[in-house]
Amino acid sequence: MSDTAPIAGQGAGVGRSGRVALFSRALAGGLAPVLTVVAALIAFWYLACIPMNAAQSVLDASRAGAVVSPESPAERRQMGGLALALGNPGIAFEGAYSQERARLPAPHQVAAELWNSTARIAPTSPRSLIYHAWVTLSATGLGFLIGTGLGILLAVGIVHSRVMDMSVMPWAIVSQTIPIIAIAPMIIVVLYSIGIQGLVPKAVISAYLSFFPVIVGMVKGLRSPDAMQLDLLATYGASKPETFWKLRLPASTPYLFASLKIGFAAALIGAIVGELPTGATAGLGARLLAGSYYGQTVQIWSALFAAAILAALCVGLIGMIERALLGRMGMRR
Amino acid sequence: MTIISAKDLNLxxxxxxxxxHALKDVNLDVSKxxxxxxxxxxxxxxxxxxxCVAGLETPTGGTLTVDGMTPDEARRxxxxxxxxQAAGLYPWRTIGGNIRLPLEIMGYSAAEKDRRVKETLELVDLAGFEQKYPWQLSGGMQQRASIARALSFDADILLMDEPFGALDEIVRDRLNEELLRLWARTEKTMLFVTHSIxxxxxxxxxxxxxxxxxGRISDVIDSPLPKERPLDIRDSRExxxxxxxxxxxxxxxMEAA
Incomplete structure (x- = not known):
């Protein structure tokens, strides 16, 4: 070994330039348009804050002694937010982004609230969004597992039995036409009367919503092998269970993952809705409810975003598992 | 020795x-x-x-025996x-895994499975492709793999339904030549559906x-061509x-119909 330091070792800079190439490719091939859309949405949101919060801005300004038009509060109450904002452009703009209980809080207010209630508070505190997200997530996860298991089992039954196909599928479809907001309180009341409360009723509502996409996707997936592939197994004298394990189940995997993504989002909605009628004190649903009781719009919006971020993370995780599994199975997508 | 025999077969x-009327009064004997x-x-x-021979359809009249059995018994x-017609390889299995499929169902031992996969891959000239996935192979290679899959459990009869129908003529010529060599080596009974004269x-x-x-048989022609057939035999008078x-x-x- 020589002890002179290499000026440029083999492969030096490869990692970096590789990363740079990846970044520029992402920018050209998808990130740039995505960011443009996000920027446009945020700009629209900021713009919308002005008329949405105009009534309060003008009221605050007139209380502080500023001249506003029209001067009579009764007259102002008759006017829409847009007209008020156009009549008092300076005042409406100044007051739009700093109200504590804005009708429409500004993005930076929501972002600050999100930051304050996640990063700056211990996750065990009842004021932490992470705590509430965890409460909701545990119900969602349990319900998602129950719903997915139930959906897969029912789909297997439907594919193998004509009687089940005729009898289960219509009820599965009917079950989804009932508004969840109507049936959720009933589920909670009925389960409470037999002594079950807490996590399980919410999970049941989650399962109720998430089994449906799984059953639909899996029926389609288990039936996806064409006649030729089924004939092929028939020429080997394969049994029904062999056909299931060697052909139907692996063929249904891509369909399963598509269903799981929809099913998870549905399960999360189910858990949140399940928290609304119980007067629950924990969970994102409880946070939404409390926010609307006390007019804490910033709290409502940050809980909404927490739910959206949670769903995005979990669906993203399912997508990663999907890519890894299908990659291992050799199925290029 | 007659291995497949159809008498007044109707479907x-x-x-x-x-x-x-898909089949009307079909009479045919195929020797081993x-x-x-x-x-x-x-x-x-x-x-x-x-x-019908494969037992995938049931004739509505007449008799059909395959190796002395009914088609359904022969299938089992x-x-x-x-x-x-299509290779129909499972995309989630490697080429080796696809050839292993019938062997798994038929309950061969692990060592026997390995041996047969290796052997049939060599037979169809795909040695070294065992670990590849179907999408990594050309259409002609996929069809060869599907032939290997049908050969792996060493049945006496090979039924082929337009196996080269979807391939271009150059690939088809080569596979035809290979198929003849394979037939000569394995001495199997071949039933081959095609619409290429x-x-x-x-x-x-x-x-x-x-x-x-x-659907009926309008002519049965016994070929006088020798067993050894280079591709240029197609320019010969016979x-x-x-x-x-x-x-x-x-x-x-066509005119009678």
Whole structure:
């Protein structure tokens, strides 16, 4: 070994330039348009804050002694937010982004609230969004597992039995036409009367919503092998269970993952809705409810975003598992 | 020795537009080790006949024996390998895994499975592709893999339903040549459905010409060509004469219908 330091070792800079190439490719091939859309949405949101919060801005300004038009509060109450904002452009703009209980809080207010209630508070505190997200997530996860298991089992039954196909599928479809907001309180009341409360009723509502996409996707997936592939197994004298394990189940995997993504989002909605009628004190649903009781719009919006971020993370995780599994199975997508 | 025997075979499908006579009074004997091609326009029942032999369709009249058994018994006894029009390899299995599929179902031991996969891959000239996935192979290679899959459990009969129909002519010529070599080496009984006249004449010891509505046999030609057949045999006089007779048979069948 020589002890002179290499000026440029083999492969030096490869990692970096590789990363740079990846970044520029992402920018050209998808990130740039995505960011443009996000920027446009945020700009629209900021713009919308002005008329949405105009009534309060003008009221605050007139209380502080500023001249506003029209001067009579009764007259102002008759006017829409847009007209008020156009009549008092300076005042409406100044007051739009700093109200504590804005009708429409500004993005930076929501972002600050999100930051304050996640990063700056211990996750065990009842004021932490992470705590509430965890409460909701545990119900969602349990319900998602129950719903997915139930959906897969029912789909297997439907594919193998004509009687089940005729009898289960219509009820599965009917079950989804009932508004969840109507049936959720009933589920909670009925389960409470037999002594079950807490996590399980919410999970049941989650399962109720998430089994449906799984059953639909899996029926389609288990039936996806064409006649030729089924004939092929028939020429080997394969049994029904062999056909299931060697052909139907692996063929249904891509369909399963598509269903799981929809099913998870549905399960999360189910858990949140399940928290609304119980007067629950924990969970994102409880946070939404409390926010609307006390007019804490910033709290409502940050809980909404927490739910959206949670769903995005979990669906993203399912997508990663999907890519890894299908990659291992050799199925290029 | 007769291995497949059809007597007065009839098959009528009931459809919404009334009964369709897919096979009418088909009589045919196939001897062990023969290479029989079935040729005819679509709807002449050539694929249906093959599916009857495989026990995938049930005839509505007449008798059909395969290796002394009913087709259904023969199917359960794994008496034949079947090659479909499309390769139909499972995308989630490697080439080796696909060939292993029938062996898994038939309960071969692990060592036996490995040996047979290796052997059949060599037989179809795909040695070294065991770990590849189907999408990594060309159409012709995929079809060869599907032939290997049908050969892996070493049944005496190979049923092939237009296996090269979707391939271009250059690839098809090469696979035809390979198929003849394979047949010579394995001495299997081949039933081969095609709608290419040169392919039928080049491959077969017996050509069954079929015609549609109702599906029936209009001519059976025993080929005088030698067993050893280089590709340029297709320019020989005998070859052209047989091809001519096949064409005449096809035309006569169309006119009668």
């Amino acid at each position: 009528t499908f009931q459809t919404n537009d009334g009964p369709v 080790g023969e290479f029989v091609s079935f040729i005819g326009p679509s709807g002449c029942g050539k694929t249906t006949f093959l599916r 006894a794994r008496a034949y390998g079947y090659v479909f 040169p392919e039928a004449v080049y491959l077969s010891t017996k050509i069954v010409v079929m015609s549609p509505r109702p 070859f052209i004469e047989i091809a001519h007779r096949v064409r005449e048979g096809l035309r006569a069948g």
